Amino acid sequence: MPSSNVTRQLGQVSRQERADLLGHRGAVIWLTGLSGSGKSTLAYALERRLVAAHHAAYVLDGDNLRHGLCADLGFSPADREENIRRVGRAAALFADAGVLVIAAFISPYQQGREQARAMAGPDQFIEVYLDVPLAVCEQRDPKGLYQKARAGLIRDFTGLSAPYEIPTAPDLTLDTEANDVSSCVDVVIDRLTRGGFLRSETESRGSPP
């Protein structure tokens, strides 16, 4: 074919084609909750379960974003807003790529979560609220942050000196105090299957044996 025409052959893979071939639809699974509510634990357990089933799944969290894509941002209100904007955009790109992306951020503001939902598209965004009492989170205090915040070493700490706006209409609410991680993963997987993001386990990937 004439090389001068190469620019005419553009054509993105459609969302449906991608889903058919990869065996799952891309989605943003957005975990929100206080520090210590179990977001990271659930995120990594869910990722492990999904990848074990041959699905492309990936966790976005402070560890891989604050040191990279958002390394130039601090914790001022404007920087926090820009941070959640970039996280939302990155998550939306992953979902567009067909990845089941699990975003684990405190994301205390309703507006930020709504912005992330809008970026991904409401049909591929699942908001999961980890509903755990502050007292329980503070008792767990896995990173010692509550202790530091109580000692005045951290300002604007969500739940103590900064607000956490409880989600008004999350797609799922999970209590990680009453349920173990595996059960919580089951609930999310079930939601993904019912939502058409995952094929039910009895269906094959559609490829010949």
Added chain:
Amino acid sequence: MPSSNVTRQLGQVSRQERADLLGHRGAVIWLTGLSGSGKSTLAYALERRLVAAHHAAYVLDGDNLRHGLCADLGFSPADREENIRRVGRAAALFADAGVLVIAAFISPYQQGREQARAMAGPDQFIEVYLDVPLAVCEQRDPKGLYQKARAGLIRDFTGLSAPYEIPTAPDLTLDTEANDVSSCVDVVIDRLTRGGFLRSETESRGSPP
């Protein structure tokens, strides 16, 4: 298990586990070249071929980044530098997620490309230089940009009024004038296979029939 221990169960999926389960290793395939050199055409053709083979592949280009993750950036030197930093970081995240991400950007500076390579890790970065004479690119002028630049409507246009630093040691050099798109895709696929990013076609995905 006691819920107070849930934070101890963190564990990211290792790169090797992910590759074994998904059937490919994540990589950044970085296409660089003048406007009109065929980056987008090659990128989308490569994506289509990879997804058709059930691989998670995805194109990052100006279309999905300049309007989203980098929407706040203009074209000043500082903004261009920040743009390539974010693109490099986003691409590295995708590769870490096990995706074969195809980045299609003019990326005229050696330093920017080296930065992107460092972000992804040199062992999962493949630099592909689309080596097409300026005159050919200008004749193709798929977006009418050369014409606008010649008319003085675009300043700092790479190849005309802004430099393009030819890659000194690209992993692949492709001539999209002498070869059609399909042949160029073949060359990249072959490189991915030889590099251990894709299993050779005679190998199965490792899942039972």
